[in-house]
Amino acid sequence: MKSKLDKKQIAAILKEMAVLLEILGENPFKVRAHENAARVIEGLPNLEELVARDALISVKGIGEAMAKKVKTLMETGELPAHQRLLEKVPPGVLEMIKIPGVGPKKIRTLWQELNIISVDELEEACSKNLLAELKGFGKKTQENILRNIAQYRRFRERHLISDALQAARELVSALSTLSVIERCDIAGSLRRRKETVKDIDLVVSAAPEHRNDIMNFFVSLPEVDSITMKGETKSTVVLTSGISADLRIVSDDQYPFLLHHLTGSKEHNVALRQHALQLGLKISEYGLFKGEEMLPCNDEAELFQKLGMQYIPPELRENMGEIEAALAHRIPKLIELEDLLGIIHVHTNWSDGVNTIEEMARACMERGYQYLAISDHSQAATYANGLNEERIRQQHAEIDDLNTRLTPFRILKSIECDIMADGSLDFPDEILSLFDLVIVSVHSRFNMSEEEATQRIIRAMENPFVTILGHPTGRLLLARDGYPLNQSKVIEAAARLGVAIEINANPHRLDLDWRMCRYAIQKGVKLSINPDAHRIEGLKDVEYGVGIARKGWVEKKDVLNTWSAEEVLNFARNRHS
DNA sequence: GCCGTTTTCGGCCCGACTGTTTTCAGTCG
Structure with a gap:
């Protein structure tokens, strides 16, 4: 049975149901059950299989009713209960939940009392001073909503981890100049290294008498654009970059508890409590x-x-x-940045990169790496100045020359070879055999069906010269979904074929997703944490890749580039010898 | 709607801040 919806779509429907139930004033625990089920389903690598054997009910957080709903969604693409809820609430009402400060209760009042059923109408009502008269509302609420609608329109997106982490580190270093601060850390989803974040959470410990000074210092930092709220122990600001930042202050003996609490996730905290x-x-x-x-x-x-x-x-x-x-004392020893011995997947000015091979190699040497695999684009990537056979041979001559000069540092000959629409590769085997390792990626024809795209990638991996599957889903965070793909099938094929899968560490990609990393290592697939750098500064992106790997319970032994160059070469050779 | 080494019924995490209120509801994380 082919599922009509993927797990992300199913989770989205359950989340929407949670919001609708909340607006309709249903039992809050029923609401939470829907939210919880949505989150659990998003994280399941083998949803289709579980549904097929009616085993979804064995998953914690999914009961009889929810299992039935998910099954219906998979089979028909629709859910009567969802439709019934949608019929009870005018379509524009749902969007209002996205305005900060506007929750389900307020939405219900606005809808019932003033017949406001969209963000636009809400904005108009505020400017006409209609909210101030409403019970439970007032002038300030009205002004806040108006301001938050404007903010929502300007910054409706989440933020890339790279942007948020940099901003957060700057705030921490500014706060650290205050001698009255005892401890200070980044918390929240940023500390958990989620692929995108909504805001920055900072935690500080200090004696109570210094709280006011610290808060005043924080809200008047130069990177602060506006103050959302300011209290003695908690403040929220919006930075000029558009990212919101929260600061919480407690006494030092309470610090570990606050840090843990604000690191979350919310679901982790609930379970721990x-x-x-x-x-x-x-x-x-x-x-x-x-x-x-x-x-x-x-x-x-x-x-x-x-x-x-x-x-x-x-x-x-x-x-x-x-x-x-x-x-059970079974937390694995997760991979660390220092475990990476080499860098794989870097572009140079031979294709669409900025720096020369030598510049990239020397940058890797300075950072303590033992080897670098150069993976420029193949000929089909004309937009990126991809390499044809003649230029490949020229590039290899340059690498040979550099290797004699830079020894014991080692530059490996690699390529990011395009996967064609039919799953064939951009070069014949005779050319592929010239490389130490071959990365294959999809860069074209994103509009295939899931079945076609999955077969396309599996066929590409069947070529014995392929070492690594690059950015498996092609997603661009906050910009573009990946092509539809049965990721479980791709991972199972990689396990069977002995092909490694890339964790593309570019903060716009972070692909393979961490939820699937865990499935991949369970199946015995090796992962490779690659920066896909197009300039020297891009090398540092491996930090984000390591964060994603850690989220996926990945250990050092699971990662290709924690090995020596010789071991990586053996891994590649073993496939075609 | 989910869950169970006391339970198949009766619970379901906890607190800050804001604004509208004279003691609290709503929102957020």
Whole structure:
């Protein structure tokens, strides 16, 4: 049975149902059940298979009713319960939930009392001073909504991790100049290394008498554009870059609890608190309590220890099995940036890169890497000045020459070879055999059906000269969805064929997605954390790739470029010898 | 709507800030 909807679409419908139920004033726990199910489904690598064997109900967070709904969605692409909810609420009402400060209760009042059913109407009503008269509303609420609508229109997007992390690090270093601050860290989804983030969360510890000074300092930093709210322990600002930043202050003995709380995820916190309750303990952002008594902890590690658990690295805190694993002391030792011995997938001025081969190689040497695989584009990528056979031979002569001069550093001959529409490759095997390793990627014809695109990629991987599948889904974060693809099937094929899969570390891609990384390593697929750099500065992007890998429970042993150059070469050769 | 080493019924995490209110509801994370 072919599913009519993919898991992302199914999750989106369940999330929408949660919002609709909330607006209609339904049981809040029913709302949460829908939100929870949506999140769980997004993270399942083998949804279709589970549904096919009626085993979805065995997944925690999915009950009888939800399993049935998902099955219906897969089979028919629609859900009567969803349709019924949509019929009860005018179409534009849903969009209003996206305005900060406007929640389901306010939406309901606006809709019932003033017949406001869209963001545009809401804006008009505010400017006509219609909200101020409404019970529970007032002049300030009206002004806030008006301002937030403008902000929503300007910055409706989320932010790339690269932009947010840089902004957050600048704020931390500015705050760190204050001697009254004892500890200061980035928290939130940024600390968990999510692929995109909504805002920046910062945590500070300081004595209560310094709180006001710190808040005043924070909201008047030069990168602050406007102040959303300012209290003694919590403030929110919007930076000139358009990213919002929250700052929270507590005393130092409460710091580990606040840091943990604000790191989230929300779902992780809920689950951890439930676990604490079973032990007769209570967790809040202010401490771990046994009755009235606070159990002090110096850092997060001690908090987990007191809960009888192993330390859970922030990247794993998504309530996707990490709590159970920590209780069983089965948290893996996750890969670290320092584990990478070499850089794979870099472009040079031979195709669409900026720097020369030598410049890229020397930059890698300075950063302590042992090898670099140059992977310029192949001839079909004319827009990127892709290499034909003659230029490949010239480039290889240059690499040979550089290798004699730069030894023991090693430059590997690689190519990012286009996968053609039918799954054939841009070069015949005689040319492919000239390379130390071959990356294959899709750069054209994104409009295929899922079945065609999946077959196209699997066929490409069947070529014995292929070493790595590059950016598997072709997605561009906040800009373009990937082509429709059965990622599970591609991963299973990679496992069978011994092809590695790239975690493209470019912050616009971060593809393979972390949720699928976990499935890939379970199947024994090797991953390669590649910067896809087009200039020297792009080399640092591997940091984001490592974050994504860690989110996918990836260990050093799972990653190709933690190996020596010789081991990588053997991996490539083993496929065609 | 989900869940269960006390439970198949009766719970479901916790607190700050804002604005509209004289004690709290709504929103957010």
